[in-house]
Amino acid sequence: MLMQNSGFDSYQSVDLDAQAASANPHQLVLMLIDGLLDELIRVKGHIESKRLEAKSKGISKCMNILIGLDSALDIEAGDELAANLHDLYEFCIAELFKASSENKAEHLDSVEKVMKNIREGWEGFGQHA
Structure with a gap:
């Protein structure tokens, strides 16, 4: 069973790397948000099952994604929208x-x-951009 999971995890990693390599910035943001949402589901399970070490690692992954999203904001050029996103990311952290x-x-x-x-x-913005 461990071998099967290891192979599947490797496949997912390679697939994700391939998607990221060919993605535009808009798609990368969506991928990061999707990754965050997926990790939140896992963290909920870790909390409910009292797997504290796994919970901590998952929370750390989520925070790192939010920090990455926040650091990509251009507050000066993005004006109010970028400032609002910054505040929302800070709230989430x-x-x-x-x-x-x-x-x-x-x-x-x-x-x-x-x-x-x-x-x-963000998805709606991509459809109109």
Whole structure:
């Protein structure tokens, strides 16, 4: 069983690398948001199952994605939109910290809701760009 999971994980990694290599910046943002949303699901399971080390690693992955998204913002050129996204990313990071320190999955629900809304807007923006 371990061998099967290892092979599948390798396949997923190669597939993701290939997608990222051919993606434009808009698609990369969507991929990052999707990765964050997927990891949130895993973190919820880790909290519910009291797998604290795995929870911490998952929270760290989510925070790193948010930090990456935030660092890509151009606050000066993006004006109010970029500033609002920055505030939302900061809110999500704070909620992730609370989820980690309190071991409460409901903080993850807030992050999920915000990021799904951002994803929806970003996806809509891509259709009109």
